[in-house]
Amino acid sequence: MSRELHGVPVSPGWAVGKVVQVTAPPPLPAHEEPTTAVDATKARVADAFEAVATSLDRRAQSATAAARDVLQATAMIARDKTLRGAVDERISTGSGPLTAVAGGVEQISSSFIALGGYFADRAIDVRDVGNRVVARLLGAPDTGVPPLTEPCVLVAHDLAPADTATLNSDLVQAVVLAAGGRGGHTAIIAAQLGIPAAVQVAGATALARGTVVAVDGDTGTVTVDPDDELREALQHKAAARMTAASRHTGPGRTKDGHPVALLANIGTPQDAQIAAATDVEGVGLFRTEVLFLGHHAAPTVEEQTEIYREALAPFGDRPVVVRTLDAGADKPLDFATTGETAPEESNPALGVRGLRLSLRNPDLLTDQLRALARAAELTGTPVRVMAPMVSTTAEATWFAEQAHEQGLASVGVMIEVPAAALRAENILGAVDFGSVGTNDLAQYTMAADRTLGPLAELLDPWQPATLDLLARAADGARAADRPLGVCGESAGDPLMACVLTGLGVSSLSMTAGRVGLVRFALGTHTLATCREMASAARAADSALLAREAALRLADDTLRDLL
Structure with missing residues (x-):
């Protein structure tokens, strides 16, 4: 008889496979003799x-x-x-x-x-x-992911970054964790690789190696020993999604022709090569901190220019939105956020991070902007730069001045702090565009650390309070006559994409592999329906009810895929 385990979904899709448990740490002896040597x-x-x-x-x-x-x-x-x-x-x-x-x-x-x-x-x-x-x-086997020789469902209490970073999507069909959270490293990388994943799954580590499980990354449900009927249903859904994702091509638009640009999120030149080969309209988020992390000294302008050139060139005349250095909090830099000159922070998520770090270290920003301008000139690719963690109009104005001084014409800001969402009209009036980072916006709206798994429910992008702030930001963008995009992972949810469009978002940026299904979802709903879905979701009293309200208004062809 099959049975179900339940957790928090963090990466969509389905998979059926045999469990491989991550090698657990060896137990320590109950008593160890004191050392004499x-x-x-x-x-x-x-x-x-x-x-x-x-x-x-x-x-x-x-x-x-x-x-x-x-x-x-x-x-x-x-x-x-x-x-x-x-x-x-x-x-x-x-x-x-x-x-x-x-x-x-x-x-x-x-x-x-x-x-x-x-x-x-x-x-x-x-x-x-x-x-x-x-x-x-x-003298025991090394802990972590064991050598994999065939496709499997990887199960663990949690995965260390060193294991998550080397996940092989050809062999890892799904990931199931007993711990973890929506904003954790495993959730983010699994989503980038297109691996279905669920976290906070009680009972996961008790699953025996070789047990067959069905993982639903859309709901967080893990079915142990699934019957043939469920397997066939999941296979049918997976095939239907692939068909739907390939049905529409070209620029994103609703059923009645309202344009919604569909863009890719990238972090490295390798990501750029992969994304540029897909049917995307450009890049909505190029995370540049990978170039800086792990370095003891800031990379030179020349080093940065070469990296940016490699990342920009594959997109030709398609625009690339580059987020300037977003360090601090969960991304420290030896040469900027640590050491004797760095402030002590009891809560780094509320400290010197993002643009605040650039204000404290202006030379870092100047070098980055100069390198981006050179790379744009070398490739001819339209480059738009945006600053993270902007909270005030003064910060937006200062950033625009710095970018313009280096010859970068198109300048924007991230809307990921409630203050920026509430004052979007003023802040966006100082720049050319805005982009909402839903992960951080949810964290700051709900006062819930995105790295803490037990708070995952509060960080659900369907939380009505977070949707209300998104709506406020979109209203401000309209009043300022500025485009507003979303570059958080929620943009890759086909149902949420309709809601975001209904709120007034003009572009959606996501992992490239999700674009096809989002394009299909938009193409099967009119703008009026998207607006109805957005209103229904905001009127709900919980994240679960918000999603259900939007789903009731969705077209049957999309509902059958979710």
Whole structure:
């Protein structure tokens, strides 16, 4: 008999496959003898840390650009002097090697969790390194994703960034986590790769290896031992989605011809090559922080220019919207957000991040804008730049002045702070366009840390309060006569795309693989229907009821695919 487990959906789609559990950390002995050879024990533990770092570096050499940065960052943690010092201190007082590693890791990770925001998320990395070191000391198999030889459904309590970054979409049919959240690294990367995923799935880690499960990334439901009827239904839906996604081509528009530009989100030149080969109208979000993360010094103008040239060139005359450096909070920089000159922040998500960092380090922004202007000139690709974390008209005006000084004509801002949504008419009046980042807007609207899995329900983009702020931003954009797009992952939800269009959004930017189904959804609804769906969703009292209200108004052809 089949049974269901329930969690939070974070990446749409369906898959049926056999469970492969991520290798769990080896259990520590109930009692470990105190060490008597302090220096020898320190040397042995140091060798284990270095072996882990070397292994991660080796994996990084053959990884993609984004995965390489994550693996190298994790290797840096394995070499971190503070972590090793915490372990050595315990060995010096007589602790055995395993006890010392476990204690040092817990000390550092607990302090990170107490800081919240980015640091809480980095605690996962510290514990991952600790688990790998313990496995080395015990001579046990390395923790994390085991070597995969056939398609499977990957199941774990949580995935460390080092494992998530190297997910192979050819072998990983779906991801199921007992922990995690909507804004976590696993959710974001799974969505980018088109891998169905669910988090916060109670009972996931009890599933035996080889168990057949059906994963519904749209609802967060995991069906154990699905019957033939469910398998056939999921296969039928998957085939129907593929057919629907290929039915329409060209620019996005509603059934009655209202234009809605469909754009891609990218983060690297490799992403650009893939997205440019698809039927998209350009790029609505080029995340540039990948170029900076993991570096001890800021890349030069020349280095940046070459990277931007590689990313812009594939799009030809299609526009590319580039978000300037969005560092701070969950994306620290050794040369800007840490060190003696950086402010101490008890809550980095509310601190110096995004444009606020550029205001504090104007040379970083100047170099980036100069490099983008050169790359635009070299490629002929229309470049539009936008600033993250804008809160006031003064900030928008300052950013526009900096961009214009470097020869960049089209300038915009991100609307991801409630203050910016409420004052959109004034703020957008100082620039040329706006783009809503729904992930951060939801976080700040609901006062819910996007990295905390237990708060995932509050971060649901269907929350009526978040939709109300989106509507307010769209009203402000109309009053200022400026276009407003959405570049958060919610733009790739075909039903939500209709609602966003009804709210007044003029462009939607998403993972390139989602564009086809969104194009189909828009093409089967008139603008009037989209507006009705938006009004119905806003009138609801919960995220679940908001989605249901919109779904009731959807055309049968779309409803059958959801």
